[in-house]
Amino acid sequence: MSEHTASWYAATATDQQQWPPLQESLDTQICVLGGGFTGVNTALELAERGFKVVLLEAHRIGWGASGRNGGELIRGIGHGLEQFSRQIGQEGIRRFKQMGFEAVDIVKERIQRFDIACDYRPGYADLATRPSHMRALEEDLQDLQAMNYPHPLKLLDAAELKNQVVNSEFYVGGLVDEGSGHLHPLNLVLGEAKAAADLGVQIYEQSAVVKIHKGERPSVETALGSVVCDRLVIAANGYLNPDLEPWLGGKLLPAGSYILVTEPLDSTQVQALMSGGHAVADLRVELDYYRFTPDNRLLFGGLCTYSGKDLNNPSQQLLPHLHQVFPQLGDVKVAYQWGGMLGIGANRLPQVGCLPDCPSIYFAQAYAGHGLNASHMTARVLAEAFSGDTARYDLFASVQHMTFPGGKWLRSPLLAAGMAWYRLKENLKN
Numbered sequence: 223m224s225e226h227t228a229s230w231y232a233a234t235a236t237d238q239q240q241w242p243p244l245q246e247s248l249d250t251q252i253c254v255l256g257g258g259f260t261g262v263n264t265a266l267e268l269a270e271r272g273f274k275v276v277l278l279e280a281h282r283i284g285w286g287a288s289g290r291n292g293g294e295l296i297r298g299i300g301h302g303l304e305q306f307s308r309q310i311g312q313e314g315i316r317r318f319k320q321m322g323f324e325a326v327d328i329v330k331e332r333i334q335r336f337d338i339a340c341d342y343r344p345g346y347a348d349l350a351t352r353p354s355h356m357r358a359l360e361e362d363l364q365d366l367q368a369m370n371y372p373h374p375l376k377l378l379d380a381a382e383l384k385n386q387v388v389n390s391e392f393y394v395g396g397l398v399d400e401g402s403g404h405l406h407p408l409n410l411v412l413g414e415a416k417a418a419a420d421l422g423v424q425i426y427e428q429s430a431v432v433k434i435h436k437g438e439r440p441s442v443e444t445a446l447g448s449v450v451c452d453r454l455v456i457a458a459n460g461y462l463n464p465d466l467e468p469w470l471g472g473k474l475l476p477a478g479s480y481i482l483v484t485e486p487l488d489s490t491q492v493q494a495l496m497s498g499g500h501a502v503a504d505l506r507v508e509l510d511y512y513r514f515t516p517d518n519r520l521l522f523g524g525l526c527t528y529s530g531k532d533l534n535n536p537s538q539q540l541l542p543h544l545h546q547v548f549p550q551l552g553d554v555k556v557a558y559q560w561g562g563m564l565g566i567g568a569n570r571l572p573q574v575g576c577l578p579d580c581p582s583i584y585f586a587q588a589y590a591g592h593g594l595n596a597s598h599m600t601a602r603v604l605a606e607a608f609s610g611d612t613a614r615y616d617l618f619a620s621v622q623h624m625t626f627p628g629g630k631w632l633r634s635p636l637l638a639a640g641m642a643w644y645r646l647k648e649n650l651k652n
């Protein structure tokens with residue numbers, strides 16, 4: 223039996239409900255593989271539209287990245303959308319940007335509608351560590367204003383940022399967005415799973431799909447059961463075993479990200495360090511992201527590994543980053559540390575579509591570090607498509623996604639080399 227990874231989130235999870243393993247043969251309209259944000263929200267959106275849904279999770283609901291992430295709910299889908307202008311035109315780019323706003327609203331609506339206690343708090347800031355980042359943030363601000371972004375935005379210089387957001391000498395400025403924010407992601411996904419079950423979704427944990435049979439009506443096998451369905455949705459993201467579906471596995475690279483959580487600080491110290499209660503992330507290729515939890519702990523994340531295995535003692539590598547930002551926390555004690563796998567695609571746009579050799583098997587994946595919001599959007603897009611409105615699905619599916627070269631063994635070393643090149647290029651800019 224696998225349990226949630228030991229984390230501050232698991233230690234503070236409010237819902238301890240367990241779902242049984244699948245031990246029978248089922249016939250359903252939709253089968254969803256994976257119980258993270260993508261799978262749970264696809265199931266929830268479909269149940270709301272009257273579909274009969276079975277969801278299979280290999281471990282526990284939220285066991286993957288969804289229950290382990292930084293909890294930063296940040297506007298936007300994809301990165302550098304202009305690169306797709308030849309494929310989808312300016313109108314397509316505008317629609318993706320609009321979905322980047324809607325994605326955050328979906329999460330906020332879910333929390334409200336299903337009364338999910340997940341400590342949502344508004345306020346997020348992108349941080350600049352060099353002048354070129356500041357120029358990028360100025361462009362973001364203009365772009366957001368041109369799109370009539372409906373929440374307050376503030377571009378801050380170094381002194382303003384220090385006063386209002388992060389009391390650190392490490393930054394040259396930042397962009398504050400009150401429409402984005404932060405929350406307890408494990409409690410969110412557990413609350414969403416409960417809402418899905420209340421709407422009739424049949425959830426099974428400890429039920430890894432070990433075989434997929436393609437066909438007009440696909441079917442899947444687990445150790446003790448099977449499901450035949452009209453449509454299958456693969457929502458395994460960074461935890462997809464490429465042997466299970468090699469074509470899909472080739473579109474994605476799993477990358478490890480890591481988090482430490484400190485012992486609680488006293489509230490005056492928290493106020494002195496981050497008085498506005500924001501979540502933050504900087505703009506470097508290998509970024510730091512952090513925020514305070516409601517019980518006054520600093521939750522500090524970063525690093526990026528491509529070996530496919532979690533680091534044993536990530537705090538050893540994270541602490542120097544924390545001390546660089548907050549030298550005043552030189553003797554802070556670490557209470558929790560963990561890692562998780564996120565899925566990265568070559569062009570950083572989330573991937574939504576169906577398998578070329580089986581049009582009744584769909585997928586949504588590859589959100590890089592911005593999956594909390596984007597997974598809620600792709601879930602809605604799939605549910606719309608299954609209900610007959612394919613406009614937004616077609617937009618996603620019209621973007622080509624490169625297959626990473628090198629097969630499953632060489633993909634990660636190639637990405638590591640690629641990322642080293644990006645870091646080098648970044649360090650040459652100012």
Ligand SMILES: Cc1cc2nc3c(=O)[nH]c(=O)nc-3n(C[C@H](O)[C@H](O)[C@H](O)COP(=O)(O)OP(=O)(O)OC[C@H]3O[C@@H](n4cnc5c(N)ncnc54)[C@H](O)[C@@H]3O)c2cc1C
Binds near residue numbers: 511
């Ligand atoms: C450390 C870390 C920090 C992050 N911070 C942020 C952040 O602050 N903000 C943000 O927006 N994003 C963040 N992300 C990214 C975000 O968490 C992910 O993009 C998002 O959770 C992906 O959701 P998902 O449901 O697609 O995948 P996952 O949550 O990974 O879920 C996939 C699920 O599929 C299951 N599965 C796999 N194979 C099978 C099988 N064969 N049968 C059945 N089930 C299977 C797995 O057990 C897993 O539970 C972070 C990620 C990590 C790892």
